Amino acid sequence: MAAQDLSVFVRHRDDGVASMELAVDGIRCAGCMQAIEGGLSREPAILGARVNLALKRVSVEWREALLRPEAVVDKLAALGFKAYPFVPERQADGAASEERRLLRALGVAGFAAMNIMLLSVAVWAGNSGDIDPTTRDFFHWLSALIALPTAAYAGRPFFESALRALKAGAVNMDVPITIGVVLALAMSVAETWSHGRHAYFDGVVMLLFFLLIGRYLDQLMRRRTRDLAGNLAALKAETATKLAADGSWVVTPIAAIAPGDRVLVRPGERVSVDGIVETGRSELDQSLVTGETAPAAIGLGGRVHAGTLNLTGPLTVRVEAAGEGTLLDEIDRLMDQAVGNRSRYVRLSDRAARLYAPVVHTLAAATFLGWLAFGLSWPEALMIAVTVLIITCPCALGLAIPAVQVVAASALFRRKIMLKEGDALERLAEADVAVFDKTGTLTLPEPEILNPEALPPEWRSEVGALAAASRHPLAQALARALGGAPCGGDIHEERGQGLSTGQGEDERRLGSVTFCGAEAEAAAVAAAHPGASLIAYRHGSRRTVLALGQALRPEARETVAALRRAGLAVTILSGDRLEAVAPIAAELGVAELHAGLLPGEKLALLERMAAQGRKVLMVGDGLNDAPALAGAHVSISPVSATHLAQAAADIVFLGDSLAPVQAALAIARKARRLMLQNLYFAVLYNAVAVPLAIAGLATPLVAAAAMSGSSLVVTLNALRARASGPEQEARS
Amino acid sequence: MNIIVILFPLALGLGLVGLGAFFWCMRSGQFVDLEGAAWRILQDDDAGGPSLSDER
Numbered sequence: 056m057a058a059q060d061l062s063v064f065v066r067h068r069d070d071g072v073a074s075m076e077l078a079v080d081g082i083r084c085a086g087c088m089q090a091i092e093g094g095l096s097r098e099p100a101i102l103g104a105r106v107n108l109a110l111k112r113v114s115v116e117w118r119e120a121l122l123r124p125e126a127v128v129d130k131l132a133a134l135g136f137k138a139y140p141f142v143p144e145r146q147a148d149g150a151a152s153e154e155r156r157l158l159r160a161l162g163v164a165g166f167a168a169m170n171i172m173l174l175s176v177a178v179w180a181g182n183s184g185d186i187d188p189t190t191r192d193f194f195h196w197l198s199a200l201i202a203l204p205t206a207a208y209a210g211r212p213f214f215e216s217a218l219r220a221l222k223a224g225a226v227n228m229d230v231p232i233t234i235g236v237v238l239a240l241a242m243s244v245a246e247t248w249s250h251g252r253h254a255y256f257d258g259v260v261m262l263l264f265f266l267l268i269g270r271y272l273d274q275l276m277r278r279r280t281r282d283l284a285g286n287l288a289a290l291k292a293e294t295a296t297k298l299a300a301d302g303s304w305v306v307t308p309i310a311a312i313a314p315g316d317r318v319l320v321r322p323g324e325r326v327s328v329d330g331i332v333e334t335g336r337s338e339l340d341q342s343l344v345t346g347e348t349a350p351a352a353i354g355l356g357g358r359v360h361a362g363t364l365n366l367t368g369p370l371t372v373r374v375e376a377a378g379e380g381t382l383l384d385e386i387d388r389l390m391d392q393a394v395g396n397r398s399r400y401v402r403l404s405d406r407a408a409r410l411y412a413p414v415v416h417t418l419a420a421a422t423f424l425g426w427l428a429f430g431l432s433w434p435e436a437l438m439i440a441v442t443v444l445i446i447t448c449p450c451a452l453g454l455a456i457p458a459v460q461v462v463a464a465s466a467l468f469r470r471k472i473m474l475k476e477g478d479a480l481e482r483l484a485e486a487d488v489a490v491f492d493k494t495g496t497l498t499l500p501e502p503e504i505l506n507p508e509a510l511p512p513e514w515r516s517e518v519g520a521l522a523a524a525s526r527h528p529l530a531q532a533l534a535r536a537l538g539g540a541p542c543g544g545d546i547h548e549e550r551g552q553g554l555s556t557g558q559g560e561d562e563r564r565l566g567s568v569t570f571c572g573a574e575a576e577a578a579a580v581a582a583a584h585p586g587a588s589l590i591a592y593r594h595g596s597r598r599t600v601l602a603l604g605q606a607l608r609p610e611a612r613e614t615v616a617a618l619r620r621a622g623l624a625v626t627i628l629s630g631d632r633l634e635a636v637a638p639i640a641a642e643l644g645v646a647e648l649h650a651g652l653l654p655g656e657k658l659a660l661l662e663r664m665a666a667q668g669r670k671v672l673m674v675g676d677g678l679n680d681a682p683a684l685a686g687a688h689v690s691i692s693p694v695s696a697t698h699l700a701q702a703a704a705d706i707v708f709l710g711d712s713l714a715p716v717q718a719a720l721a722i723a724r725k726a727r728r729l730m731l732q733n734l735y736f737a738v739l740y741n742a743v744a745v746p747l748a749i750a751g752l753a754t755p756l757v758a759a760a761a762m763s764g765s766s767l768v769v770t771l772n773a774l775r776a777r778a779s780g781p782e783q784e785a786r787s
Numbered sequence: 788m789n790i791i792v793i794l795f796p797l798a799l800g801l802g803l804v805g806l807g808a809f810f811w812c813m814r815s816g817q818f819v820d821l822e823g824a825a826w827r828i829l830q831d832d833d834a835g836g837p838s839l840s841d842e843r
Binding site: 084085088089106107108109110155158159162163166169170173174190193197201 | 791795798799802803805806809810813818819820821822823826827829830
């Protein structure tokens with residue numbers, strides 16, 4: 056076996072210290088964290104190990120001269136954790152610094168809000184008592200001293216965004232916020248100057264504080280989904296056997312393979328790169344890529360795609376970045392088309408913002424003009440109009456959706472479901488049709504024994520041992536299913552036929568039906584399991600025939616039934632032949648199915664559904680599903696999916712079971728319900744507060760109480776997305 | 788009321804110390820892993836080496 060080489064993942068420091076980031080499978084609790092950190096630090100060459108429990112990652116530092124990076128992975132494996140190194144892409148983009156900037160602004164706004172409130176409470180108490188006007192002015196000036204620099208610093212994210220929008224000729228949520236903040240500050244300074252009773256410094260800073268919380272949560276959500284997507288790529292841990300410069304074969308992570316490299320693909324291995332065959336000929340199982348389960352022959356100059364399974368002979372492949380005039384090219388073209396055609400989904404928050412800005416501005420203007428007409432002087436009328444702007448400022452609106460998203464995303468994460476897009480939750484909640492791909496999505500990607508009753512228990516180990524001696528994928532699947540270790544002894548393999556061992560009455564044969572002379576048994580098994588691959592076994596004169604095929608994913612039936620109960624129509628779209636799809640559909644009770652579809656036809660079918668006004672949830676994993684995944688209203692992929700499919704999906708789930716699809720739907724619906732509740736609450740709050748403000752009755756005290764009260768209610772309501780029904784709890 | 792002239796800068800100063808502490812925490816990466824920190828406090832670092840039997 057060629058050596059593993061992980062050196063691409065290692066970062067080097069000048070003083071001989073190397074470090075590496077690893078995504079770790081199975082960190083669940085503090086015990087795991089302690090076991091990893093304690094276990095690694097017992098190794099003298101390792102200087103430090105730190106677990107990030109939120110992201111399920113470990114960063115390790117060690118003395119470069121004393122340890123190879125592979126030893127770190129082995130050490131973790133010895134502790135019972137599978138670790139997958141990856142290159143953190145964090146520094147590359149500005150999202151992390153944007154998050155830090157928001158957090159700093161949040162800290163400043165929080166500090167200022169607290170200190171101004173200290174002064175404001177005194178003024179409110181004094182206003183109803185007998186405060187000395189000089190003291191009040193002093194307090195107001197102190198508030199201004201804190202509030203003005205704070206607004207200039209902490210308000211920048213909003214001011215900049217509003218300016219950007221205005222330059223582009225658009226209006227976003229930040230425009231009314233900016234106008235409100237600037238007007239309120241200017242008015243408060245003027246009021247302080249003229250020894251007035253009310254100043255809104257506290258309201259402005261508190262507003263910024265609450266809005267920044269919402270903004271920060273939104274950013275956190277985005278970064279977290281991206282980090283988890285990074286983990287996913289690492290967890291797939293794809294490697295290729297690369298021809299090194301010195302002529303030896305080295306097992307290398309995919310991240311370190313460059314176009315032009317030569318890669319060896321043994322029979323029974325999954326191809327992990329796209330490229331051209333240089334030497335060898337073989338048959339390929341392309342089911343993960345095209346959905347077609349029948350093998351296809353390939354030879355010199357043929358093109359292979361990542362995700363296909365090499366069946367019979369070793370191949371040397373020259374890696375290519377992108378093909379031309381190939382399947383991949385066609386898929387790429389369809390992807391562009393799908394993304395272009397996707398009717399732009401408008402997020403709930405944007406829809407609310409679109410309504411919000413004109414309504415509030417009209418209200419404020421009407422208030423100003425109304426009071427002017429009523430005979431008030433213009434500074435007083437302006438003051439009341441600005442109060443309307445402050446009171447309606449969207450604190451609760453800004454928190455309503457990000458808070459729910461963050462809580463729901465962590466609820467999903469605990470069920471091993473990863474969100475890749477923040478608004479996927481809203482879209483998933485709206486879905487009314489669930490479209491499944493068959494191969495690899497409804498069924499497991501690896502073949503299983505479909506008729507275990509045909510194999511007597513006493514034969515299990517000997518069949519397993521015989522099967523383990525072959526590299527043929529069917530034999531390997533059989534060996535995996537039976538848990539056989541390769542036995543020694545004298546085993547002959549006849550290419551394309553099967554394996555035999557022993558002599559005369561004790562001869563054992565495993566292989567094709569004709570090789571074992573089991574045609575009679577095979578006919579019955581083939582009738583019971585159409586579309587399955589048959590493998591026969593003969594021991595002396597006794598024979599049996601096993602059907603190997605794609606078994607349904609665990610809980611596939613329950614999931615389809617649950618989706619139906621939730622009101623979704625269920626459809627199967629497959630690239631495979633009808634004979635292979637029909638039994639699966641019958642087993643799941645799905646009546647509507649389309650077989651033998653090309654990628655473009657899948658996309659066209661989805662577009663037809665969308666044109667009928669249906670919101671499609673696409674669940675798929677193959678390369679051929681990628682355009683459909685990109686074109687659907689919302690899409691889900693299993694983690695075993697091909698790269699392109701996973702990149703196109705909004706949500707990715709881990710594990711074999713299909714149950715996460717149903718769990719994700721339940722959580723998404725709940726989250727959407729809570730978001731709507733929050734928005735309705737914000738409307739209700741305004742319905743009460745705005746008339747008060749228009750009447751000129753809203754003092755700074757009322758504004759502060761209303762703002763903090765509504766934000767608190769919305770946040771508490773969002774926390775309910777964490778609790779889930781007993782049904783989902785039992786599954787997790 | 789002259790006491791305010793002393794008390795207010797004092798209050799503000801304390802607030803600024805808190806803000807400074809917050810910035811320092813941010814810089815030293817204490818907000819990177821919020822879940823882990825909650826558990827870390829329960830670890831018995833001083834009671835000998837961590838044992839694998841703690842792992843469930």
